[in-house]
Amino acid sequence: xxxxxxxxxxxxxxxxxxxxxxxxxxxxxxxxxxxxxxxxxxxxxxxxxxxxxxxxxxxxxxxxxxxxxxxxxxxxxxxxxxxxxxxxxxxxxxxxxxxxxxxxxxxxxxxxxxxxxxxxxxxxxxxxxxxxxxxxxxxxxxxxxxxxxxxxxxxxxxxxxxxxxxxxxxxxxxxxxxxxxxxxxxxxxxxxxxxxxxxxxxxxxxxxxxxxxxxxxxxxxxxxxxxxxxxxxxxxxxxxxxxxxxxxxxxxxxxxxxxxxxxxxxxxxxxxxxxxxxxxxxxxxxxxxxxxxxxxxxxxxxxxxxxxxxxxxxxxxxxxxxxxxxxxxxxxxxxxxxxxxxxxx
Numbered sequence: 001x002x003x004x005x006x007x008x009x010x011x012x013x014x015x016x017x018x019x020x021x022x023x024x025x026x027x028x029x030x031x032x033x034x035x036x037x038x039x040x041x042x043x044x045x046x047x048x049x050x051x052x053x054x055x056x057x058x059x060x061x062x063x064x065x066x067x068x069x070x071x072x073x074x075x076x077x078x079x080x081x082x083x084x085x086x087x088x089x090x091x092x093x094x095x096x097x098x099x100x101x102x103x104x105x106x107x108x109x110x111x112x113x114x115x116x117x118x119x120x121x122x123x124x125x126x127x128x129x130x131x132x133x134x135x136x137x138x139x140x141x142x143x144x145x146x147x148x149x150x151x152x153x154x155x156x157x158x159x160x161x162x163x164x165x166x167x168x169x170x171x172x173x174x175x176x177x178x179x180x181x182x183x184x185x186x187x188x189x190x191x192x193x194x195x196x197x198x199x200x201x202x203x204x205x206x207x208x209x210x211x212x213x214x215x216x217x218x219x220x221x222x223x224x225x226x227x228x229x230x231x232x233x234x235x236x237x238x239x240x241x242x243x244x245x246x247x248x249x250x251x252x253x254x255x256x257x258x259x260x261x262x263x264x265x266x267x268x269x270x271x272x273x274x275x276x277x278x279x280x281x282x283x284x285x286x287x288x289x290x291x292x293x294x295x296x297x298x299x300x301x302x303x304x305x306x307x308x309x310x311x312x313x314x315x316x317x318x319x320x321x322x323x324x325x326x327x328x329x330x331x332x333x334x335x336x337x338x339x340x341x342x343x344x345x
Contacts, residue, residue, distance in 0.1 A: 008246070008248035008249045008251070008252045008253075008279065009248045011248075011252070011279065012248060012279055012280055014295075015276070015279065015280040015283065015291060016280075018280070018283045018287045018288075018290060018291055019080075019280065019282045019283055019284075021080065021081065021082060021083050021284050022284070022286075023082060023083060025284075025286060026081050026082055026284065026286075029072065029286060030072055030091070033065055033068045033069050033072060034069060036061075036065050037062060037065040037066055037069060037098075040058055040061055040062040040065065041062060041212065041213075041216070043058055044058045044059065044062065044212045044216075045204060045208065045212060048208055048211065048212070052211065055211060055212060055215070056215055059212075059215035059216050059219055060219060062216045063215070063216050063217075063219035063220035063223060064220075064223070064267045065267070066098070066099065066216055066217070066220040067220045067223050067224050067227075067267060067268065068266075068267050068268070068269055069095055069098060069099060070095070070099045070101065070220070070224055071268060071269030071271055071285060072091075072095060072269065072285075073091075073092050073095040073096060073099055073101065073103065073106075074110075074269070074271070074285075075088075075269070075284060075285050076088040076089065076091050076092030076095070076103070077092055077103065077106065077107040077110055077111075078281040078282055079282060080281065080282045080283060080284045080285070081284060089103070092107070093185075093188075093189070096189050097189055097192040097193055097196065099165075100165045100166070100169060100189075100193060100217065101165070101169055101189075102169060102172070102182075102185040102186040102188075102189040102190075103185060103189070104181055104182060104184070104185030105169070105172045105175060105182045105185050105186055106169075108175065108178070108181075108182065109125055109126040109174070109175070110126050111126075112125040112126045113125065113126030113127050114126075114251075114278060114281060115247070117232065117250050117251060117254050117255065117278060118232075118237070118238050118239050118240060118245065118250030118251075118253075118254035119239075119240070119241075119242065119245045119250065120132070120239050120240060120241050120242075120245075120318070120320075121241055121242045121245075122242075125174060127232065128156075128228075128229055128232070128233060129147075129150065130233070130239075130316075130317070130318055130325075131147060131316075131317055131318070132317065132318045132319075132320055133317050133318065133319050133320065133321075133326070133331055133334075134320065136317050136331070137331075137335075147316075148316075148328060151316040151328075153313045156225065156229065156313075157222050157225050157226055157229070157313075158222060160225065161218070161221030161222045161224065161225040162218055162221060164221065164225075165217060165221045166217070169186070170186065170190055171186055172185070172186045197209070200213075227258070227268055227271055227272075229312070229313075230256060230258055230304065230309050230312050231255055231256050231258065231271070231272075231274040232254060232255060232256070232274075233312050233315055233325060234256045234302070234304050234309070234312045234315070234325070235311070235312070235315065235324060235325060236256075236302060236304075236324070237253075237254050237255075237256070237302070237324075237325060238250055238253045238254040238323075239254065239318050239323075248279065251275070251278035251279045252275050252276075252278065252279045252301065252302075253275070253301070253302065254278070255274040255275040255277070255278040255302060256272075256274055256275065256302045256303075256304045257272065257273060257274065257275050257276075257298070257299065257300075257301055257302045257303045257304065258271075258272030258273075258274060258304050258306075258309060259272065259299075259303055259304065259305055259306070260272045260306060261306065264306075265289075269285040269286075270285045270286070270288040270289055271285065273288040273289065273291065273292060274302075275298070275301050275302045276288055276291050276292070276298060314327040314328075314329075315327055316328055317331060
């Protein structure tokens with residue numbers, strides 16, 4: 001952990017030299033992500049004549065490339081992929097049609113997430129809903145059941161991504177009163193998506209389209225949800241209330257360094273270096289590894305290995321007393337010990 005807040009601020013200043021984008025590199029990254037995705041999609045179309053098992057097999061790498069395309073859209077939203085804002089915005093809008101994510105809507109909610117990460121008093125926009133232990137225990141039995149269902153891994157990484165990308169993002173939920181911008185972004189993206197889907201269905205038929213694109217979207221959505229989840233829902237993350245919250249300290253210490261094997265780091269656009277990204281979101285994803293190379297002291301901050309990360313799926317509640325995320329089982333154990341202590345008294 002790095003702290004106090006002034007240390008994180010000093011670190012931010014030292015990271016300014018990594019902000020410079022490299023236009024040629026960005027163009028190459030976009031090309032080597034988009035072209036393989038198109039190639040794999042076409043290969044899945046031809047594979048229908050071989051067997052659906054091959055289509056599903058090819059859907060996995062296709063989903064990985066789709067997820068990487070979303071990471072490029074993510075960088076565009078931070079103004080970190082190209083030098084000019086217009087280049088970032090139009091690239092992000094076009095990618096949003098493929099990722100089913102209205103660019104301006106997502107950029108606004110994601111900016112809110114960055115501005116309030118780790119703040120218990122400003123939860124709810126652009127992040128995973130997380131209750132404190134006290135809030136959970138204050139719920140009615142039906143309220144607790146709803147929250148437990150929401151936090152169940154099958155729902156969190158299965159049903160929710162499908163709902164999010166296929167339904168939720170079709171309308172600017174939560175931004176209805178924010179003026180015409182979110183509506184224009186959402187409706188424009190929807191029209192472009194509808195046009196492409198219609199043209200593709202007219203070309204190959206609705207059955208083949210669903211059989212090909214359905215698995216790609218669902219797998220990519222689940223992968224994206226997992227990586228977004230584990231970046232802040234890990235043992236060692238930091239949450240505080242307004243009076244003690246610091247943006248710089250929360251950005252660095254409330255975000256994980258998800259240390260991934262190189263292939264996974266490539267497909268995820270180095271998003272595992274999330275503590276550095278949250279502290280300085282204008283660093284292009286392809287330069288985040290440079291930061292760790294030059295600043296090895298940051299490698300251990302919020303470090304989480306692939307094996308360790310799977311336990312994060314059981315963490316569901318913030319224990320304000322211990323200052324850590326805990327599972328539902330731990331809450332039950334705490335309650336049992338309190339009941340025993342009361343009975344003994």
